Amino acid sequence: MIKKTLYFGNPVYLSLKNGQLVIRLPEVVKSSTLPERFKQMSEITKPIEDIGVVVLDNKQITITSGVLEALLENNCAVITCDSKSMPVGLMLPLYGNTTQNERFRHQLGASLPLMKQLWQQTIKAKIENQAVVLRECAGEEIKCMKVWAADVKSGDPDNLEARAAAYYWKNLFKIEGFTRDREGIPPNNLLNYGYAILRAVVARGLVTSGLLPTLGIHHHNRYNAYCLADDIMEPYRPYVDRLVYDMFKEEGLNCSELTKEQKARLLTIPILETVISGKRSPLMVAVGQTTASLYKCFSGELRKIFYPEM
Template sequence: MAFRVVLIENEVTIKVKLNNLIVTKEGEDIWIPLDDISMIVLDNLSSMFSARLLCQLSEQGIGLMICNQKHLPTGYYSSYDNHSRASKVIGYQIEKSKEYYEQLWKDIVTVKIQNQSKAYLRLTSDQEGTRAIKEFSSEIINGDQSNREAHAAKVYFNLLMGTSFSRGNEDILLNSGLDYGYAVLRRYIARVCVGYGLNTQIGIHHKNEYNRFNLVDDLMEPLRPMIDIVAYESMKNEEYFTAEHRRQLVNILNMKILYRNKKMFVCNMIENYVEQFASLIMERCENIVFPDIDGFIVEELDGL
């Protein structure tokens, strides 16, 4: 199983040879086995690569995320269809009832809020605030029709950042980190969903007809606190959103988490998590083991 997420920040030439990715930087070649790579994040507009490389990446199910001149993820390239029974899986997605999805959404929101409370405790040691956030997880009804998710998020971010904090305010530094980290996470989950034959437009709760990633936006909700932890810890005393911050956020996928009693890379955990969802939809298992933020291990890692 591929486990490496490669971040390319410098002007390089990228090619493939003997089933290896070769990154040439200042005359030096860096060889990385393609079998080890799950996704490449290209954060340099001057880097050069070929159509042959794109073909090889799609054949091996390796995603390629492109960032613009502001270092923001703007595009994602992946294989068109690398699952032999995609139409069968989509059939199961379509056939599920509204009630089925509402129960599943309740489970997702419950875990998301619980993970937010754990992330908050980890970052602040505030027991009272942690209880206030976690309390919302016991009030959720099917489909979260009372919108406990939004109420919990407001309390969570206000306690963490102050009552003046707004997720829509581009002038707040932390929002830059959150947006970047969420975008990386979103693209990675999209890649994995395609690999398991899931149609990312058919969501559990998100139903926007203009959104190609409704399902991805549903599945990523319990994982968002991982981004919150790294963004907050690395940026809380900073004035600018730097390359080091971006490197740390991309490297979340290369960090470790305890999941299903095993210590694994976050990217491998996501594959396991999405595989369980596909199995659940196809009635091959009875439930999903959602990621627990308590098992998340933040590590310092280097990009290229």
């Protein structure tokens, strides 16, 4: 089942009733002139079990602890945004799998050679997907990208990821002065927003598979709580890039500030179509297959992560 992404950009009351998320507008709730029957009819309810991601993008949102508890118990990722409407916080459940202790031990016991091999597979998949985006969107020559993908060694000691990234960004968005930088010119803002949504989806998938999203196979920043999510999302980034490329091509300089329409398109990332293990699948479902295969690599059942192919 495809989980839904809910975005709240206006003041709203979120409460829990009979296991359902109840959505109410403050103006309706506070009104003394509207009849009670009308107030009840204005309530919108959503089944908690159908929700995968919730984005809170307004300082006047009121959410009860009961809602947060129910969302987290159902492995939902809750994203909060800052004053610039950019994702700034992520809340995930403490446990998401019945055999979590055993899975943690397998993850913590993974050998260094295995970690390097998993990173090799990750970077190879990322560069291959980048090459497809570059060919489809910019019509660029990708022979060098194919060579770099094939040449990635265990642990990527030659840092072919960075070499491919430099070529990729130089040729994808042919904008004067553009470099891929969080604080850079548009469409960096679109990419930042999209990657934040993707990161939440991947982190949620890792928790659901009983893994620690903090302990990465390559990223080891002591201040980063989602190192493993940042690792595993790498081959999925090109899906965000392709969506952002289409948006920027259509809107150009109008992307300097994110609009509600642009956010709405970026919030479709969890349902973008992917191909994984030869089958078409929504991105969120594909991420679940990836994280499940990652655990099997840690437990010794598999030697390869399942990543999508563009």
